[in-house]
Amino acid sequence: MRWIWIDKFLEFRSGQFARAIKNLTLAEEHLHDHFPGYPVMPASLIIEGLAQTGGILVGEAGGFAEKVVLAKIPRAEFFGVACAGDQLIYEVTLTDLRAEGAVVDAKAFLDGELLAEVEIVFAHLDNTRANQIFGPKNFVFTQQLLGVLDLAKAQQRAREQDATTHDLESNGQPHGTPTLP
Template sequence: MTTTLDPIEAAPAENTAANPPKICYSAEEIYALLPHRYPFALVDRITDYVPGEYAVGIKNVTFNEPHFQGHFPGRPIMPGVLIVEAMAQVGGIVLMQVPGVEGLCVFAGIDKVRFRRPVVPGDQLVMTVELLAMKRLRFGKMHGRAEVDGQLVCEGDLMFSVVESTAAPQGK
């Protein structure tokens, strides 16, 4: 049985200098929710969210990130797969806030992903991820949208599975 969630009733208020975005989750709080660590932690803040429905996350893209050494020398462009992964990490925060969901949220698939323009150092990637459906609290489908300066850079559908969480071995 697939459960379809109700659409969001109201859009978040527009962010201006007089109305700055509320930081719903800081980087430290995100680290407590997600297992990803450097260099694969790709969400710096969550600025807006409704638990179990949608979230808006920010990734500040800097030249110091390791993938820019080889992608591409002289013309650094953020790899598209990392844009999708950043959206998936925002989606992980949404999915793990659904009542009754426990375990580790892992990628199960992507559909209809399109890249519209490059993301380069200095850009602020703003990702909005909305939960579309859940099945047996084990599978989720979401729609992700990433923008820079209000321009669409990537969008697509993301599928997730929730698996049993086991502690990772501690390395030395």
């Protein structure tokens, strides 16, 4: 079973930036054990949520043509803890994309305050070699996680269509088109 540490994408700009939400609830078993009586989201799982957000951003930028694996985390700083009942906002910016891999700057926010800042390096592996080494199920691009991305894209299209419809109803012309006196 693969755990998904993203509940929803709020914003997704292909090849540039992604913003996602993770709601922390006591329904998640790991919070019962870490720590009993004071349910704290493990820092490693916050990093995993940032990595899933970044992995989708990197993979989508390449049309999901290759497997994307987390290669290393050169830097990770935490400035507090997140507990059950909190909502984390993940923001990931693609800073370097090359044939061999990518680098993202990732931040987690809690109540508008910076909770974590992480640099993540990903490697690209061609599908044949990746499946030989790791097997097909060890990657970010599971159907469940790609469904979260598909939902975000559908919501973005709906928002854009609503904005266009609203603009047309307001002045009878597309947004940005000047009206004649």
